[in-house]
Amino acid sequence: MKLVVMIPAYNEEESIGKVIREIPREIDGIEDIEVVVINDGSTDNTEKVAIESGAHHVITHKRNLGLARAFKTGLDYALKLGADVIVNIDADGQYNAKEIPKLISPILEGEADIVIGDRQIDKLDHMPKAKKIGNKIATWVTAKLAGIDVRDAQSGFRAFSRKAAMMMNVLGDYTYVQETIIQAANKGLKIEWIPIKFRKREGKSRLIPNIWSYAKRAGMTILRTYRDYHPLSVFLGIGGILLLVGLIFALRVLIHYIQTGMVTPYLPSAVLAVMLIVVGSITIVFGLVADMLKMQRLMLEEVLYRLKEMEEAETRSKSRQK
Template sequence: MKILVIIPAYNEEKNIIGVVENLQQKCSNVDYIIINDCSKDSTEKIIKDNGFNYISLPVNLGIGGGVQTGYRYAVENNYDIAIQIDGDGQHDPIYIEKLIEPIINGEADMVIGSRFIEKEGFQTSFMRRLGINFLKGLIKLCCRQEITDTTSGFRATSKDLTKRFADVYAQDYPEPEAIIDSVLNGYRVKEVPVIMHERKEGESSINTSTSVYYMIKVSLAIILCRLSNRRKFSR
């Protein structure tokens, strides 16, 4: 099967070499594409100088727009599975085989790597865990499925779901919205346990000042998605 790893990167000059080299060492049988989201630092120069595969966006689209660019690339190049791995080094490619197995076996359309199933490795901050648990409850209420790691950016999608995301995908903070959109439209979502690492360098796009905005926006988006799909879901 043709497998593509999508690596969204914004100002990851200190992490991107390690991410790509780690991927190539642990999972050399997959292709990858870096989506440079109009970084302001030396990210583009570094990936160009190292001969990495990449697309540079002319304007900053945010994580959603960056990942959707990767999905469109996957569709245009006929990949069977698309995998998202963040450009900050938190996601370990050693789990890719476990991540794609349910898709290959026809058991799932989206597989999410969850750090909260076995609760090993970096568990993120207390405040973020509170937000994740709130979204977990909201998603369960809206689509009757429990997802433990609602904001995990370590996930794989089938060919059919990749095609949908290439056309329809949330722009700002897409991970929770992508889950409920998938479930409400009949796609099967599954989680597998993974161990994640703490970001070594740089800063996350979600900090204390943006976390409140994040929670309000994502919560409203989930509710609106549920309301827009209520008839389909009730059948």
């Protein structure tokens, strides 16, 4: 069994060395451990420190592409290395890499496809109240949209089986944490949660400059992901509301017409009713079309998964021949 630990990093020269050195080099059930750092356009010495600290591979983006892109790069590279288990950990040192054996245990025992570290937000004294509230809201929304129990949707300390990693198709460009949970739930992958330690961060977060910016961008990622997997529900809901409001206005006009034989006093309401009914109907039709396109997307994802399997089998075959 091969474990690849991937570390997305952006200007983390002060902490990444400690993170790499903290990664266990011997784990029961694992024969080979490799560390991959995704240097996401850092302008400091992150790459140099990572190499000096023992990273086996450093992949560098020429410019900062964001956490989601860095995560996708790391996941794809880990699969090319032939990883059976992939662990993602942040470069800021808030997660304890010594807990990796505990994190991957459910995967090694065949009990889970994905394991996510639960930071137990309520017990953290060093996390600002505003961030706690934001985390809990995002976790609640993710749980509702994914339809599963979610304890900590924002945790970046997580492990993936090879199968789960090949089924992940990260499309967002900001953060991957909620998107991958919703994807996993819709693909029937089993997620386990384990309690972990979460240290106080030294310095300012590179991902979350302020809570409102994060909430807006992460929220859009969550909504897009849900829309892509449940387009009929989304557009049927929106179209249904527009149609209902339009019918209410239309009923008002109709009652007045029956009573007086005139529409003129309620002409604006009549126009609005027609517009709402037309737009609502078009939205529902659009939802039906989007639902058909969803089936095409699911087929393409299955084809992509099979291609990854074939590519990996070919890579392993060439490796054995050498």
